[in-house]
Amino acid sequence: MTLDSRPDASPHPALPEDLLARMEKIRQDFMTGLPGRLALIHQAARTLIETGDADAYADLARHSHSLAGSGATFGLPDLSGAARALERLLNQPGPVAPDALRDALQGLQDAATVAAPAAPTTPLPSAPDLSPQGPLRPVHMVRPESAAADDLADVLAAYGYALTVFPDAQALAAAAEEPEAVILDLNPYDLAPGGAHMADTKGRKIPAVALSSSTGFAARLAAARAGCDAYVVKPPDVNVLVDHLDRLTERDPDQPLRIVIVDDDATLGAYYEMALQSAGMRTRLVTNPMQAMEAIYDHNADLVVTDLIMPQCTGFELAAVLRQYDGLLALPIVFLTADLDAETYRSAVRTGIDAYMTKPVDLGDLAETVRARARRARQLKALMVRDGLTGAYNHLMIQDLLASEVARARREGTALAFAMLDIDHFKKVNDRYGHGAGDRVIKGLSRLLHQRLRRTDMIGRYGGEEFAIIMPHTAPQDAVDRLNLLRQQFSDIPYVHGDTPFQVTFSGGVAGFQDGRDAKALNQMADAALYRAKNAGRNRIELG
Amino acid sequence: MAETLNRVLYVDDEPDIQAIVELSLRHVGGLDVRLAESGGQALALLERAILEGWVPQLILLDAVMPGMDGPATLAAIRHHPSLDGIPVAFVTAMTQDSEVAALKALGAVGVIAKPFDPLGLPGNVRDVWGATIRP
Numbered sequence: 001m002t003l004d005s006r007p008d009a010s011p012h013p014a015l016p017e018d019l020l021a022r023m024e025k026i027r028q029d030f031m032t033g034l035p036g037r038l039a040l041i042h043q044a045a046r047t048l049i050e051t052g053d054a055d056a057y058a059d060l061a062r063h064s065h066s067l068a069g070s071g072a073t074f075g076l077p078d079l080s081g082a083a084r085a086l087e088r089l090l091n092q093p094g095p096v097a098p099d100a101l102r103d104a105l106q107g108l109q110d111a112a113t114v115a116a117p118a119a120p121t122t123p124l125p126s127a128p129d130l131s132p133q134g135p136l137r138p139v140h141m142v143r144p145e146s147a148a149a150d151d152l153a154d155v156l157a158a159y160g161y162a163l164t165v166f167p168d169a170q171a172l173a174a175a176a177e178e179p180e181a182v183i184l185d186l187n188p189y190d191l192a193p194g195g196a197h198m199a200d201t202k203g204r205k206i207p208a209v210a211l212s213s214s215t216g217f218a219a220r221l222a223a224a225r226a227g228c229d230a231y232v233v234k235p236p237d238v239n240v241l242v243d244h245l246d247r248l249t250e251r252d253p254d255q256p257l258r259i260v261i262v263d264d265d266a267t268l269g270a271y272y273e274m275a276l277q278s279a280g281m282r283t284r285l286v287t288n289p290m291q292a293m294e295a296i297y298d299h300n301a302d303l304v305v306t307d308l309i310m311p312q313c314t315g316f317e318l319a320a321v322l323r324q325y326d327g328l329l330a331l332p333i334v335f336l337t338a339d340l341d342a343e344t345y346r347s348a349v350r351t352g353i354d355a356y357m358t359k360p361v362d363l364g365d366l367a368e369t370v371r372a373r374a375r376r377a378r379q380l381k382a383l384m385v386r387d388g389l390t391g392a393y394n395h396l397m398i399q400d401l402l403a404s405e406v407a408r409a410r411r412e413g414t415a416l417a418f419a420m421l422d423i424d425h426f427k428k429v430n431d432r433y434g435h436g437a438g439d440r441v442i443k444g445l446s447r448l449l450h451q452r453l454r455r456t457d458m459i460g461r462y463g464g465e466e467f468a469i470i471m472p473h474t475a476p477q478d479a480v481d482r483l484n485l486l487r488q489q490f491s492d493i494p495y496v497h498g499d500t501p502f503q504v505t506f507s508g509g510v511a512g513f514q515d516g517r518d519a520k521a522l523n524q525m526a527d528a529a530l531y532r533a534k535n536a537g538r539n540r541i542e543l544g
Numbered sequence: 545m546a547e548t549l550n551r552v553l554y555v556d557d558e559p560d561i562q563a564i565v566e567l568s569l570r571h572v573g574g575l576d577v578r579l580a581e582s583g584g585q586a587l588a589l590l591e592r593a594i595l596e597g598w599v600p601q602l603i604l605l606d607a608v609m610p611g612m613d614g615p616a617t618l619a620a621i622r623h624h625p626s627l628d629g630i631p632v633a634f635v636t637a638m639t640q641d642s643e644v645a646a647l648k649a650l651g652a653v654g655v656i657a658k659p660f661d662p663l664g665l666p667g668n669v670r671d672v673w674g675a676t677i678r679p
């Protein structure tokens with residue numbers, strides 16, 4: 001096609017009056033809201049100057065960015081320009097100079113030239129309570145002495161990291177203490193390929209985070225080539241930096257990759273376990289493939305490593321069985337094999353394997369292969385909008401939807417209920433009837449929720465046997481009533497394992513939206529109510 | 545028969561900008577526009593809309609949003625079995641060359657600058673979309 005062929009490519013004729021009027025109305029709404037926005041900006045700036053608070057910084061950056069984008073659209077190009085200047089100031093490396101910040105704010109105020117009275121300022125949420133747990137974990141940073149100082153060390157201490165700053169790489173290498181991670185506040189282009197590779201006394205790579213004011217792809221590439229594991233743009237958003245440090249040092253107990261190893265040779269299996277454990281993974285060894293399924297569910301495995309030739313069944317047969325379970329369709333499987341002939345290779349491809357390694361297995365290679373595949377599988381899982389087993393929304397989606405529904409309820413003054421459900425004694429179902437039965441129960445509850453709730457309700461799976469439900473335009477008591485109905489219906493559903501019929505119940509906690517409650521508060525209230533329901537004997541719904 | 549641009553999804557957390565884009569694309573540009581105010585809402589809306597037979601020809605994302613931001617939403621779209629093929633462009637105040645390059649490196653077909661002229665926006669959107677279907 002050619003672009004000329006489009007029907008309405010010509011400059012638009014005179015716009016109808018009502019359209020212009022509606023545009024003007026939107027512009028006026030924007031102008032009406034402007035003093036309130038400016039007040040928020042001033043408040044965030046004050047907090048930033050007084051406390052250096054990262055939330056205030058993020059608020060300020062977001063507000064200035066958004067004004068830079070919207071001002072000129074609504075006929076205030078100067079406002080866009082002033083907001084852009086403020087944004088640039090915030091994006092400069094190092095801490096923001098209070099004087100420069102005040103000047104930029106004054107510029108913004110002047111550009112706004114708003115006649116409307118200033119709206120009352122809304123208090124900003126206070127900074128989160130950051131209490132470090134356990135001893136501080138050492139993190140080393142290379143930062144040239146010429147670079148502007150900031151309070152990064154104080155901030156990181158609040159998150160449990162002890163930051164030591166070195167002026168150059170030589171000083172870093174000479175440090176007596178071994179860090180759990182390093183931060184390189186250097187120009188990524190100055191790093192040689194592999195230049196960020198450092199090993200601890202056990203020979204493991206020390207994770208490296210690049211800290212740079214460049215936002216471009218080329219700088220990121222240079223950092224990746226140097227061996228940096230993460231890249232954070234300056235001035236660093238502390239939440240992002242801490243997320244990376246937590247992930248790279250695997251601080252979060254959920255973070256270590258969980259691997260199940262299936263090998264009939266216990267000695268060899270223990271040898272693989274050791275290699276993976278020393279690379280920071282949690283392992284479970286089974287010497288009988290018949291027990292693999294149990295171990296995979298029990299250990300909540302991210303990946304399975306299996307020997308190919310075993311007395312009870314082959315690795316291929318094991319893989320074929322695993323793939324019969326809905327919950328395991330995406331589980332990566334790595335095969336270890338002594339002989340890689342063409343026929344074995346073809347069978348491997350047919351079974352849908354993710355990787356194979358030939359024996360004798362290099363332990364370093366094993367750890368790398370397993371880590372890369374398991375991590376990739378986790379990342380993919382996180383990118384999937386829906387949970388593979390139930391079709392419910394994943395955790396991230398339901399959180400995002402809750403935040404926008406809360407915003408809508410606040411804006412439109414409508415009711416909103418949020419509920420968390422948890423299947424009672426789910427572990428007993430798994431232990432008694434097997435994980436296939438457990439999967440059926442989870443799917444059963446999900447199906448009931450999808451069938452019996454309204455199309456406008458949103459259903460998410462929080463992982464495991466826990467579900468979250470967003471019910472727009474619903475008062476909390478109505479949500480409790482509706483969920484109680486579902487609770488009775490669910491407890492009446494007969495499940496069968498072999499010849500044994502069994503029934504399952506769930507408990508729930510409900511929170512209702514009120515002004516002043518955000519998504520996080522609703523989560524906490526629903527969670528607390530669920531906890532009460534469990535403590536009060538289960539199979540009940542509690543209102544938070 | 546030449547294909548023309550009709551169906552567009554616009555995602556932005558700012559109600560004012562959302563309203564002006566809706567007016568601009570719907571009434572000035574004559575496009576069939578649907579709106580979402582977050583990445584999560586966009587994905588939920590897309591899944592429903594596709595079942596109803598409404599498949600957008602272009603998705604426009606604000607880059608900076610709370611929660612799932614533009615890049616995270618783009619990644620989720622690219623990994624979604626039913627949404628993968630739909631072109632995505634950013635509408636953003638991140639307009640430095642390096643920022644634009646980074647957004648395009650994520651797989652965006654184009655970057656439209658904020659602030660924009662409401663009367664010119666439909667033309668910009670058609671240009672971005674036209675570039676994706678030109679042989």
